Amino acid sequence: xxQPATATGKLxxxxxxxxxxxxxxxxxxxxxxxxxxxxxxxTNLTDTYPWGLWIGFDVxxxxxxxxxxxxxxxxxxxxxxxxxxxxxxxxxxxGFLGYSLVVVGLLYDLGRWYRLPYPxxxxxxPTSMLFEVGLCVALxxxxxxxxxxxxxxxxxxxxxxRQLVGSLxxxxxxxxxxxxxxxxxxxxxxxxxxxxxxxxxWYSSHLPVHFFISAVAGGLGMIIIESALSHRVFHDQVExxxxxxxxxxxxxxxxxxxxxxxYLAVKVIGIAMDDKWHWLASGYGGWYLVEMLGFVALPxxxxxxxxxxxxxxxxxxxxxxxxxGIVLNRLNVAIFxxxxxxxxxxxxxxxxxxxxxTVSIVTAGVxxxxxxxxxxxxxxxxxxxxxxx
Amino acid sequence: xxxxxQEFMTATKxxxxxxxxxxxxxxxxxWLFLSEREKDDTSxxxxxxx
Numbered sequence: 001x002x003q004p005a006t007a008t009g010k011l012x013x014x015x016x017x018x019x020x021x022x023x024x025x026x027x028x029x030x031x032x033x034x035x036x037x038x039x040x041x042x043t044n045l046t047d048t049y050p051w052g053l054w055i056g057f058d059v060x061x062x063x064x065x066x067x068x069x070x071x072x073x074x075x076x077x078x079x080x081x082x083x084x085x086x087x088x089x090x091x092x093x094x095g096f097l098g099y100s101l102v103v104v105g106l107l108y109d110l111g112r113w114y115r116l117p118y119p120x121x122x123x124x125x126p127t128s129m130l131f132e133v134g135l136c137v138a139l140x141x142x143x144x145x146x147x148x149x150x151x152x153x154x155x156x157x158x159x160x161x162r163q164l165v166g167s168l169x170x171x172x173x174x175x176x177x178x179x180x181x182x183x184x185x186x187x188x189x190x191x192x193x194x195x196x197x198x199x200x201x202w203y204s205s206h207l208p209v210h211f212f213i214s215a216v217a218g219g220l221g222m223i224i225i226e227s228a229l230s231h232r233v234f235h236d237q238v239e240x241x242x243x244x245x246x247x248x249x250x251x252x253x254x255x256x257x258x259x260x261x262x263y264l265a266v267k268v269i270g271i272a273m274d275d276k277w278h279w280l281a282s283g284y285g286g287w288y289l290v291e292m293l294g295f296v297a298l299p300x301x302x303x304x305x306x307x308x309x310x311x312x313x314x315x316x317x318x319x320x321x322x323x324x325g326i327v328l329n330r331l332n333v334a335i336f337x338x339x340x341x342x343x344x345x346x347x348x349x350x351x352x353x354x355x356x357x358t359v360s361i362v363t364a365g366v367x368x369x370x371x372x373x374x375x376x377x378x379x380x381x382x383x384x385x386x387x388x389x
Numbered sequence: 390x391x392x393x394x395q396e397f398m399t400a401t402k403x404x405x406x407x408x409x410x411x412x413x414x415x416x417x418x419x420w421l422f423l424s425e426r427e428k429d430d431t432s433x434x435x436x437x438x439x
Contacts, residue, residue, distance in 0.1 A: 254423065254424075257423060258420075258423070261416070261419060265409075265412040265416075268408065268412065269405055269408055269409055269412070272404045272405045272408045273402060273404075273405040275399040275404070304419075304422070304423055307423060308422070308423065308425065308426055
């Protein structure tokens with residue numbers, strides 16, 4: 001593809017109308033949340049459940065699913081798997097948007113949202129795990145912004161700055177890998193202080209390891225889904241052939257199969273280590289088995305079959321199951337299996353406004369992704385910068 | 390006897406080591422099954438093509 005595709009098109013499409021309506025209602029709720037009734041009027045959060053959907057989904061799941069950026073850029077620039085280079089920019093963009101929306105979701109959840117920079121500039125708490133997560137996310141978001149900037153600079157035609165940023169690629173990739181490893185695992189470490197609140201099947205002294213491995217699997221799943229959708233929706237932008245794209249998808253399936261197999265093994269060893277087998281016979285045990293068998297073992301099996309038989313359909317189903325499984329795991333840890341001993345009447349369920357804000361944030365992400373992909377060289381290389389970092 | 394063994398394996402984390410070894414052994418056929426068709430397969434990504 002040598003010509004940048006046109007960004008103009010019909011404005012009144014069903015997609016635009018539906019998403020605009022979602023965002024309009026989300027805007028009204030935003031005004032209510034920040035300027036009228038606060039957290040109490042818009043959420044079902046309590047002192048028992050200070051973290052709800054906006055943390056469980058928008059932050060915990062958002063960070064995990066944005067892991068594709070560091071996974072694929074590390075594979076290409078650090079481990080020499082250069083055949084996957086066409087997937088780097090879409091993955092970096094997905095990661096950049098994902099982390100940006102994580103911060104947006106965090107702002108909704110913070111009572112005094114305007115104090116977000118306080119831990120860095122006013123009163124640091126370097127002994128807190130939350131401080132480490134916040135610092136790493138802030139630094140990694142900055143790293144992702146710089147990693148993404150070549151596409152924007154090529155689009156703007158700022159050649160000297162583009163050249164400078166391009167020369168930083170390896171350093172940025174290493175920094176991104178370190179920061180991601182740290183905060184993906186630290187998000188799990190946040191729950192290490194909750195052994196009496198989190199159900200024993202989900203609680204483990206190895207939660208940081210579980211979170212990190214599952215984030216890698218979730219990131220790979222997101223890359224497969226996002227690239228398949230982009231290939232279909234933005235086919236006029238895509239440069240690589242359908243055959244090569246299929247080869248890359250199949251290659252990712254192998255990585256995802258091994259990652260999920262390792263994750264499953266680590267989880268089983270965790271059950272054995274703390275002798276939690278008897279918990280599997282309870283109601284929560286059934287729910288745990290649904291997560292492990294339906295959203296870890298099954299997608300692992302489908303990835304294996306998809307890789308061996310070159311079945312793209314099986315690989316995409318497996319990717320969807322993997323992503324759903326990571327979301328389910330984060331929701332289980334943060335919400336469903338949290339405060340599990342409380343009676344049903346005292347359990348948390350998100351209000352419709354919390355759900356709507358979450359849907360609005362995801363919708364905004366899709367809009368911004370579409371806006372950028374239609375204009376900047378994300379799915380194709382800029383003719384003047386072909387073959388460069 | 391069974392309960393004594395179970396308690397011993399739990400207290401010493403012995404069960405964990407046995408299981409880890411078993412899973413490591415299982416990984417070998419898993420890997421062979423996964424990569425069985427790679428030897429003469431030309432449909433995989435070409436490392437020189439980028």
